[in-house]
Amino acid sequence: MTIExxxxxxxLQVHLAGELDHHAAExxxxxxxxxxxxxxxxxxxxxxxxxxxxxxxxxxxxLGRYKIMSQRHGDMYLVGVSPAADRILRMAAVYDRIASIxxxxxxxRK
Amino acid sequence: MEAANxxxxxxPSLSENEALARVxxxxxxxxxxxxxxxxxxxKTAVSEAVTNAIxxxxxxxxxxxxxxxAVEGRRLTVEVIDYGKGIADIAEARxxxxxxxxxxxxxxMGFTVMETLMDKxxxxxxxxxxxxxxxxxEILPPPSAGQEG
Numbered sequence: 001m002t003i004e005x006x007x008x009x010x011x012l013q014v015h016l017a018g019e020l021d022h023h024a025a026e027x028x029x030x031x032x033x034x035x036x037x038x039x040x041x042x043x044x045x046x047x048x049x050x051x052x053x054x055x056x057x058x059x060x061x062x063l064g065r066y067k068i069m070s071q072r073h074g075d076m077y078l079v080g081v082s083p084a085a086d087r088i089l090r091m092a093a094v095y096d097r098i099a100s101i102x103x104x105x106x107x108x109r110k
Numbered sequence: 111m112e113a114a115n116x117x118x119x120x121x122p123s124l125s126e127n128e129a130l131a132r133v134x135x136x137x138x139x140x141x142x143x144x145x146x147x148x149x150x151x152x153k154t155a156v157s158e159a160v161t162n163a164i165x166x167x168x169x170x171x172x173x174x175x176x177x178x179x180a181v182e183g184r185r186l187t188v189e190v191i192d193y194g195k196g197i198a199d200i201a202e203a204r205x206x207x208x209x210x211x212x213x214x215x216x217x218x219m220g221f222t223v224m225e226t227l228m229d230k231x232x233x234x235x236x237x238x239x240x241x242x243x244x245x246x247x248e249i250l251p252p253p254s255a256g257q258e259g
Contacts, residue, residue: 056216
């Protein structure tokens with residue numbers, strides 16, 4: 001799993017690539033939370049077109065970050081979710097809480 | 111029909127072995143000609159079971175995990191076995207969103223995912239003896255491939 005983080009205040013852009021399992025979860029959580037210490041960040045974009053595998057540990061990471069963003073009345077978006085990740089996100093009804101947007105739509109926003 | 115086959119993988123309870131376990135079982139199941147989606151289902155279910163063994167069976171301490179898989183006809187059986195603390199209340203552990211470790215930011219979806227992706231999930235567990243999660247899945251060929259076999 002590789003993670004790339006870009007701060008574009010008030011947004012944080014996180015690009016995940018590879019396999020999002022329990023093994024990868026801890027370093028991703030740490031890397032994002034370190035950036036989220038900056039309370040000026042009110043929008044978290046997690047880009048997932050290159051996530052090739054995801055299990056429920058990945059769900060835990062996303063819902064945990066969603067909780068942090070909610071607490072500061074911020075927003076969180078999953079961008080360009082890969083089919084591999086989409087399946088388990090649906091299974092766990094994650095979209096009921098976290099909005100997902102296609103990759104192109106997010107580009108237009110910038 | 112091909113002869114029955116089986117495999118056994120014994121690995122220490124390190125999180126980096128989660129990928130090894132799921133990839134190995136995925137490769138083992140390849141002889142059944144599963145679709146990409148079926149392979150993904152099997153790998154995800156194995157990943158959930160192995161992660162549970164590491165986090166809950168051994169609570170992060172070291173121990174061995176046995177991953178056993180067998181193919182008979184079109185049926186794949188996978189067992190993920192740990193020799194750790196066991197599950198006190200199996201019915202409770204199977205509840206969606208239940209987690210014994212909310213401190214670890216677990217989603218509580220592990221068994222639900224396994225049950226959704228596999229045909230049958232059986233949990234055998236005894237306190238301080240360990241846990242065996244047995245998962246079974248019939249790998250049926252996609253309807254369009256019916257003429258070829």
